[in-house]
Amino acid sequence: xxxxxIKYFRGYVxxxxxxxxxxxxLNLCSNHDILIWDLCQQGDVYCFxxxxxxxxxxKPLLKKSGTHVKISRKNGIPFFFFRYRKRKVLFLxxxxxxxxxxxxxxxxxxxxxxxxDSVTNDSMLQFLEEKNSAYGTPVSRIDCTKLEEEIRSCxxxxxxxxxxxxxxxxxxxxxxxxxxxxxxxxxxxxEEFQNQEQSGFDLTAMHDGTIESIYVRKGTPLVQQGDTxxxxxxxxxxxxxxxxxxxxxxxxxxxxxxxxxxxxxxxxYKNSFPSEHEExxxxxxxxxxxxxxxxxxYLQLPWKKHGYTQYSVLDTRTQLRLCDSFxxxxxxxxxxxxxxxxxxxxxTKKQAEAQAAEDLEEFLEKLIEKGVLILExxxxxxxxxxxxxxxxxITVIESTFRYAVNGEHLPDAGDEGNVGNESE
Numbered sequence: 001x002x003x004x005x006i007k008y009f010r011g012y013v014x015x016x017x018x019x020x021x022x023x024x025x026l027n028l029c030s031n032h033d034i035l036i037w038d039l040c041q042q043g044d045v046y047c048f049x050x051x052x053x054x055x056x057x058x059k060p061l062l063k064k065s066g067t068h069v070k071i072s073r074k075n076g077i078p079f080f081f082f083r084y085r086k087r088k089v090l091f092l093x094x095x096x097x098x099x100x101x102x103x104x105x106x107x108x109x110x111x112x113x114x115x116x117d118s119v120t121n122d123s124m125l126q127f128l129e130e131k132n133s134a135y136g137t138p139v140s141r142i143d144c145t146k147l148e149e150e151i152r153s154c155x156x157x158x159x160x161x162x163x164x165x166x167x168x169x170x171x172x173x174x175x176x177x178x179x180x181x182x183x184x185x186x187x188x189x190x191e192e193f194q195n196q197e198q199s200g201f202d203l204t205a206m207h208d209g210t211i212e213s214i215y216v217r218k219g220t221p222l223v224q225q226g227d228t229x230x231x232x233x234x235x236x237x238x239x240x241x242x243x244x245x246x247x248x249x250x251x252x253x254x255x256x257x258x259x260x261x262x263x264x265x266x267x268x269y270k271n272s273f274p275s276e277h278e279e280x281x282x283x284x285x286x287x288x289x290x291x292x293x294x295x296x297x298y299l300q301l302p303w304k305k306h307g308y309t310q311y312s313v314l315d316t317r318t319q320l321r322l323c324d325s326f327x328x329x330x331x332x333x334x335x336x337x338x339x340x341x342x343x344x345x346x347x348t349k350k351q352a353e354a355q356a357a358e359d360l361e362e363f364l365e366k367l368i369e370k371g372v373l374i375l376e377x378x379x380x381x382x383x384x385x386x387x388x389x390x391x392x393x394i395t396v397i398e399s400t401f402r403y404a405v406n407g408e409h410l411p412d413a414g415d416e417g418n419v420g421n422e423s424e
Contacts, residue, residue, distance in 0.1 A: 012052065014049050014074075014075070015071055019067030022065070028065060032057065037049050101328075105326065109136070111125065112170070147163045156177075158174050158176055160175040166324075168327050169325045169327055205229045206401060207265045210265075222236065237406065238406040239254055240255060254406055264375070275384075275388055280312075281343055282338060282340040289337070292332060293317065295329060312337075318332045319331050
């Protein structure tokens with residue numbers, strides 16, 4: 001492949017040879033180190049290819065062998081430029097394209113993320129944008145070693161990472177820790193409390209419930225397994241009592257309480273949706289249009305409109321690349337339009353129950369993602385005048401608590417390791 005490119009850039013000609021002694025001519029070419037290739041015979045005529053420099057050396061050999069040659073075709077860059085030497089706009093366009101490609105090669109236009117599971121691609125891309133390493137970042141600003149360290153320090157679940165750049169492509173390979181501690185069960189103090197002067201912090205209950213299990217690493221436990229607690233009750237105190245030899249309490253040593261606490265509690269679930277809804281009825285008519293996307297701009301070809309009043313759109317994008325690692329910020333887009341009509345429908349009882357079950361399942365999945373164990377669920381659906389209402393309770397076991405300054409409770413500053421108790 002490389003040899004063919006060299007021959008094309010230097011230029012070569014396709015030649016037809018005939019005459020008295022063509023075999024002698026070929027031997028003379030070999031003796032004078034004149035390279036010919038793709039030699040073939042068609043009757044009494046020999047066809048072959050020879051470089052421009054080699055062709056200029058053939059005249060004395062032709063006289064000795066009594067043969068004649070005729071150029072049948074000229075190939076290569078020198079002939080291309082000579083053929084179009086008067087078309088200045090073409091050459092200016094070629095130069096402009098080369099300059100544009102050279103400029104685009106200095107930026108990142110493709111990011112590959114491999115090995116991530118708990119860390120989503122969107123989270124990783126947002127992180128890269130904050131670190132000025134996202135799409136369109138100059139290659140000179142990408143520090144792969146520094147980026148590897150920042151990824152490991154930002155995402156606790158990632159224990160190994162590799163960042164490498166090839167061409168305009170940035171490839172990030174990560175490996176995640178399969179055993180990640182549940183949120184809210186760690187020993188680290190929340191960021192909003194770290195700059196406070198107090199040295200002692202308690203762990204307090206976030207909800208009413210029953211202690212399922214408790215394991216204290218630091219602090220004084222004030223509850224035990226099976227105890228019923230109310231929201232705000234202190235579960236583990238950050239004050240460690242100090243006694244003298246006679247068993248008399250003399251002082252307290254303050255610390256940040258740390259424990260694993262499993263609390264059995266109930267979530268109040270409430271949801272509602274209108275009894276009337278719009279349903280899409282697709283006609284089956286589809287039309288495809290093609291275009292080019294550059295950044296946020298989209299150019300559709302042909303200019304013909306689809307003519308639908310109501311429609312859904314599905315885009316299939318293919319990024320332009322010159323080789324495996326040289327991507328450009330240009331996308332070929334296939335945009336499919338599918339026509340539909342909207343019709344107002346009223347939920348039947350069976351359809352309403354299915355919709356309520358779907359919403360409940362979505363709510364439970366969010367709880368499970370937070371490490372909550374679902375024990376029981378008791379919900380009822382009621383039909384109103386214009387809507388359906390679903391309400392009930394969900395019994396769960398969760399690992400959760402809230403930090404509070406020792407001896408007094410802080411205002412509610414948000415949940416630590418928990419999701420809301422109610423879905424609206």
